[in-house]
Amino acid sequence: MSTAYEPKQIEKKWQEIWEQEKAFAATDDYTKPKYYALVEFPYPSGQGLHVGHPRPYTALDIVARKRRMQGYNVLYPMGWDAFGLPTENYAIKNHIHPRIVTHNNVGRFKEQLKSLGYSFDWDREVNTTDPDYYKWTQWIFLKLFQAGLAYKTEMPINWCTSCKVGLANEEVVNGVCERCGGEVVRRVRSQWMLKITEYADQLIDDLEGLDYIERVKVSQKNWIGRSHGAEVDFSLKDKEEKLRIYTTRPDTLFGVTYMVLSPEHPYIDKYKDEIRNWEEIAAYREQAARKSDFERSELAKEKTGVEIQGLSAVNPVNGKEIPIWISDYVLMSYGTGAIMAVPAHDERDWEFAKKFGLPIIEVVAGGNVQEAAFTDVATGTLVNSGFLNGLEVAEAKKTITNWLAENKVGEPKKNFKLRDWVFPRQRYWGEPIPIVKCDKCGYVPLPESELPLELPEVESYMPTDTGESPLAAMTDWVNTTCPCCGGPAQRETDTMPQWAGSSWYFLRYTDPHNTNALAGKEALAYWMPVDWYNGGMEHTTLHLLYSRFWHKFLYDEKVVPCPEPYQKRTSHGMILGENGEKMSKSRGNVVNPDDIVNEFGADTLRTYEMFIGAFDLSASWSQEGVRGCRRFLDRVWKLAELLNGEEGYSASMETKMHQTIKKVGSDYENLKFNTAIAAMMALLNQFYKNGSVTRGEFKTLLVLLNPVAPHMTEELWQTLGFEGRLYQASWPEYDEAKTVENMVEVGVQVNGKMRTTVTIAVDASKEDAIAAAKEALGSKLAGTVVKEIYVPGRIVNIVAKN
RNA sequence: GCAGUUGUGGCGGAAUUGGCAUACGCGCAUGAUUCAGGUUCAUGUGAGCAUUACGCUCGUGAGGGUUCAAGUCCCUCCAACUGCACCA
Numbered sequence: 001m002s003t004a005y006e007p008k009q010i011e012k013k014w015q016e017i018w019e020q021e022k023a024f025a026a027t028d029d030y031t032k033p034k035y036y037a038l039v040e041f042p043y044p045s046g047q048g049l050h051v052g053h054p055r056p057y058t059a060l061d062i063v064a065r066k067r068r069m070q071g072y073n074v075l076y077p078m079g080w081d082a083f084g085l086p087t088e089n090y091a092i093k094n095h096i097h098p099r100i101v102t103h104n105n106v107g108r109f110k111e112q113l114k115s116l117g118y119s120f121d122w123d124r125e126v127n128t129t130d131p132d133y134y135k136w137t138q139w140i141f142l143k144l145f146q147a148g149l150a151y152k153t154e155m156p157i158n159w160c161t162s163c164k165v166g167l168a169n170e171e172v173v174n175g176v177c178e179r180c181g182g183e184v185v186r187r188v189r190s191q192w193m194l195k196i197t198e199y200a201d202q203l204i205d206d207l208e209g210l211d212y213i214e215r216v217k218v219s220q221k222n223w224i225g226r227s228h229g230a231e232v233d234f235s236l237k238d239k240e241e242k243l244r245i246y247t248t249r250p251d252t253l254f255g256v257t258y259m260v261l262s263p264e265h266p267y268i269d270k271y272k273d274e275i276r277n278w279e280e281i282a283a284y285r286e287q288a289a290r291k292s293d294f295e296r297s298e299l300a301k302e303k304t305g306v307e308i309q310g311l312s313a314v315n316p317v318n319g320k321e322i323p324i325w326i327s328d329y330v331l332m333s334y335g336t337g338a339i340m341a342v343p344a345h346d347e348r349d350w351e352f353a354k355k356f357g358l359p360i361i362e363v364v365a366g367g368n369v370q371e372a373a374f375t376d377v378a379t380g381t382l383v384n385s386g387f388l389n390g391l392e393v394a395e396a397k398k399t400i401t402n403w404l405a406e407n408k409v410g411e412p413k414k415n416f417k418l419r420d421w422v423f424p425r426q427r428y429w430g431e432p433i434p435i436v437k438c439d440k441c442g443y444v445p446l447p448e449s450e451l452p453l454e455l456p457e458v459e460s461y462m463p464t465d466t467g468e469s470p471l472a473a474m475t476d477w478v479n480t481t482c483p484c485c486g487g488p489a490q491r492e493t494d495t496m497p498q499w500a501g502s503s504w505y506f507l508r509y510t511d512p513h514n515t516n517a518l519a520g521k522e523a524l525a526y527w528m529p530v531d532w533y534n535g536g537m538e539h540t541t542l543h544l545l546y547s548r549f550w551h552k553f554l555y556d557e558k559v560v561p562c563p564e565p566y567q568k569r570t571s572h573g574m575i576l577g578e579n580g581e582k583m584s585k586s587r588g589n590v591v592n593p594d595d596i597v598n599e600f601g602a603d604t605l606r607t608y609e610m611f612i613g614a615f616d617l618s619a620s621w622s623q624e625g626v627r628g629c630r631r632f633l634d635r636v637w638k639l640a641e642l643l644n645g646e647e648g649y650s651a652s653m654e655t656k657m658h659q660t661i662k663k664v665g666s667d668y669e670n671l672k673f674n675t676a677i678a679a680m681m682a683l684l685n686q687f688y689k690n691g692s693v694t695r696g697e698f699k700t701l702l703v704l705l706n707p708v709a710p711h712m713t714e715e716l717w718q719t720l721g722f723e724g725r726l727y728q729a730s731w732p733e734y735d736e737a738k739t740v741e742n743m744v745e746v747g748v749q750v751n752g753k754m755r756t757t758v759t760i761a762v763d764a765s766k767e768d769a770i771a772a773a774k775e776a777l778g779s780k781l782a783g784t785v786v787k788e789i790y791v792p793g794r795i796v797n798i799v800a801k802n
Numbered sequence: 803g804c805a806g807u808u809g810u811g812g813c814g815g816a817a818u819u820g821g822c823a824u825a826c827g828c829g830c831a832u833g834a835u836u837c838a839g840g841u842u843c844a845u846g847u848g849a850g851c852a853u854u855a856c857g858c859u860c861g862u863g864a865g866g867g868u869u870c871a872a873g874u875c876c877c878u879c880c881a882a883c884u885g886c887a888c889c890a
Binding site: 215219245330333335342346541613675681682685746749788794799 | 888
């Protein structure tokens with residue numbers, strides 16, 4: 001074969017053949033073992049694909065292709081998470097309907113993805129903006145509503161002043177909008193909320209049985225932030241009413257020296273008349289209210305507060321009278337909005353007490369509480385604590401919690417940092433919420449038969465400063481009749497967030513054209529759960545958590561067959577520019593995958609992205625590195641010139657072949673694509689060194705390399721006359737016994753320092769190995785031998801003394 | 803501040819978990835091919851001292867320790883990145 005490697009023709013040719021032959025369609029043959037590989041579907045932005053996209057797509061494409069060769073029925077789908085702000089903003093700016101913008105962007109993305117030769121089953125493509133799809137997003141919302149998990153409430157929301165939209169807590173980063181960096185302020189609004197907190201315990205506990213990378217588990221746990229403690233009632237002096245607080249350290253109850261109310265605590269207004277320094281308190285409260293969350297965290301260093309004169313609390317364990325302060329370091333949104341302060345054993349309380357000269361009473365021995373708060377719970381014994389004296393912290397917690405319950409002044413309590421999900425967005429380009437408000441009947445769900453509730457055509461998609469969605473201006477759409485009583489009613493004009501459509505899309509892939517259900521029972525039973533889901537770390541506390549929540553709810557509703565959607569979750573690192581910085585237009589370091597495909601070919605791009613470095617770490621782009629991968633593929637291509645016509649493996653290469661099959665196979669499974677490729681490069685180098693390759697050896701190399709570089713290997717497979725299509729070939733087997741060499745070179749050390757090497761039989765006895773080592777060392781071994789160590793097949797170490 | 807991750811040649815990165823550090827690739831050097839450049843091929847490439855030899859010394863962020871043996875385990879630091887940020 002003398003033709004040069006021309007990726008352009010080859011890649012186009014095979015992409016068309018695969019499409020015609022439906023090479024990668026997941027079948028409905030439910031008797032075969034299944035494998036569901038999933039990558040996060042992209043948001044089809046106007047910029048098109050960037051080089052970050054192919055990294056995870058290629059990785060799971062490799063897994064999917066390998067699984068097919070191993071006989072699995074593989075589902076590897078792709079779709080579009082297409083609702084969202086950038087499209088809407090683009091539509092506003094250019095006066096094009098967002099539907100058209102989305103359509104164009106999807107077309108572009110799809111073409112780009114197809115040019116990379118992914119083995120997606122395109123017949124199962126989904127699009128969240130398709131009414132046939134969002135019908136079921138709305139259907140799930142109705143289910144949540146009927147189950148009481150979607151509820152409306154007045155509450156302050158995070159309002160992005162630039163996007164003019166409410167944000168979930170998860171979308172506010174450092175007090176600014178995650179998306180645009182705009183200022184976020186608090187606005188009170190009537191909101192649809194989803195009760196994710198109902199599943200808080202399960203979302204933590206069920207992580208246990210899942211194969212998620214540890215980082216993901218840890219951040220989900222931290223985000224949910226479960227803590228165990230107790231609520232305790234302190235009485236207010238000379239009052240009937242109690243002041244309830246939450247603490248994780250009830251064992252330190254004897255060390256309480258003051259109480260703190262959050263500035264929003266209701267008791268402040270309630271006891272206004274008895275507060276002697278009202279002016280001062282009111283002023284402090286005003287000042288705290290004016291601070292945005294951003295300022296609160298910026299200025300977190302310095303504690304502020306004012307003592308409330310005229311109110312005091314009584315410690316239930318010893319009857320001591322305790323002053324009450326107001327301070328914004330206590331949040332109304334967590335616990336009860338009031339705390340007992342134990343400066344000796346809490347850093348924040350300690351800081352506050354030092355600043356305002358409040359007493360510090362040590363109740364757990366082990367530190368110096370005048371110097372710093374002693375917060376270690378693992379060690380330490382209770383002191384100055386009446387009946388708790390002498391107990392360890394853990395034991396003291398149990399004892400005091402029981403005591404609190406017996407005396408009816410408290411109870412055990414679990415708390416979460418996780419808040420309910422602020423669901424709606426005041427924008428046009430999202431799923432309409434299928435609820436109407438009737439003056440008589442309240443909030444009424446649309447009947448299922450009226451789904452999908454389609455987005456109406458509007459004059460303007462412009463968001464409004466009033467906080468209303470653009471839909472609110474569509475009065476003939478808004479005004480409707482109540483499905484319940486037939487009277488006049490108004491539609492909900494907020495839309496759903498982008499997270500809605502992506503919270504269940506993996507279910508739709510199993511049965512994407514079903515018109516009677518979000519997916520058929522049999523399809524779900526067969527395909528779910530997803531066997532391997534790869535996606536970005538940035539979605540850990542957003543999409544990944546939200547979709548687990550929806551899935552658990554659907555499981556409880558008996559819609560899906562398993563309590564968890566994803567069995568395995570991995571995460572890829574980012575691809576940075578040549579300069580090691582994040583790729584961005586402003587930095588001028590963006591690499592366009594189209595350019596790489598044009599210049600080097602899709603197979604080279606795929607190979608390079610897998611070879612660039614450890615899959616889970618970020619890596620910098622290198623144009624020279626791309627060239628090196630192209631060189632590798634060129635050498636594979638030209639290897640055909642060295643074919644010697646023999647069928648099996650040659651005797652001298654047998655071990656190397658078996659070793660390489662083993663290594664490449666296990667490396668693909670463990671996301672170690674870089675070393676898998678390195679092993680194939682090494683094998684190739686060996687063929688060149690030998691000056692010849694058998695057909696059997698070449699065949700194996702083609703199968704191993706196929707998942708990474710599918711086009712050129714398929715072409716070689718055909719031109720060399722191997723049977724059928726390469727994508728239908730079987731994954732090669734290896735024989736463990738044949739991966740071991742007969743003779744091995746072992747290192748020889750004297751006193752732990754490398755001196756020479758010696759080649760011995762792999763199963764040589766210790767005596768033989770030592771003898772061979774001594775011979776090799778010769779005169780380099782001096783002194784009296786005091787110890788001889790032989791690690792079979794690895795090393796000999798002789799310890800000698802003079 | 804807390805949590806997580808990372809630190810290995812000129813660069814990207816390997817190292818079967820305690821056993822020959824730097825596989826594989828890039829870059830570079832020398833040579834071959836070429837009118838020349840590019841491509842391709844061959845050889846070399848951690849540092850230092852030596853080059854009489856393939857010889858010695860040092861070397862995986864810093865410092866200590868355990869061990870016959872440490873990139874890998876333990877202790878104390880330092881730096882970078884990414885989350886979270888007063889959650890009682």
